[in-house]
Amino acid sequence: MSGELVFVTGGARSGKSRHAETLAAALGNRVLYVATAEAADDEMRRRIEEHRRRRPPAWETLEVRRGVGSRLWALGGAPPVVLLDCLSLLVSNALLDEAARRGEGPGLEDAAARAVEQELSDLLDWHEGTGRHLVVVSNEVGWGVVPPSRLGRIYRDLLGSANQRIAARARRAVLMVAGLPLELKRT
Secondary structure (H helix, E strand, O other): OOOOEEEEEEOOOOOHHHHHHHHHHHHOOOEEEEEOOOOOOHHHHHHHHHHHHHOOOOOEEEEOOOOHHHHHHHHOOOOOEEEEEOHHHHHHHHHHHHHHHHOOOOOHHHHHHHHHHHHHHHHHHHHHHHOOEEEEEEEOOOOOOOOOOHHHHHHHHHHHHHHHHHHHHOOEEEEEEOOEEEEEEEO
């Protein structure tokens, strides 16, 4: 039997990561924190350090911007609980890699959708194949204004679809608003 899949979503600074960390700790004391962020500037380095300081020292960390499922399979003996923070950046990384590879012209949306689909399939296959618990954090970006750029609109749509796919497979889904968890689904 597969471990629990928990999905935590919400807006920026809504408390997603903190709540996901609490949920992961409740699932087991051995946790692998999978971080998809890259420290491209000082502000992002500070955010990453804030997340590191909050985590219990016993938690392991895997920093990977793409290929999360493949990297988890390669570990073999990952802890019983994996916390992915976050799906939003994984989708962004896939889109930006495709844009860098092929440009922003025709075909980008389909290529990026295939790249995101591969990321999700690999992650969900790993989850089902290992029986480990998986907590996935993601941003809810579709409630704001329509992004002014094509790349921004592609990202919004890709992330919305990715969030729907994970939420549909999750046994539990939580929406964070102003630091408060709203239970959307629990089966």
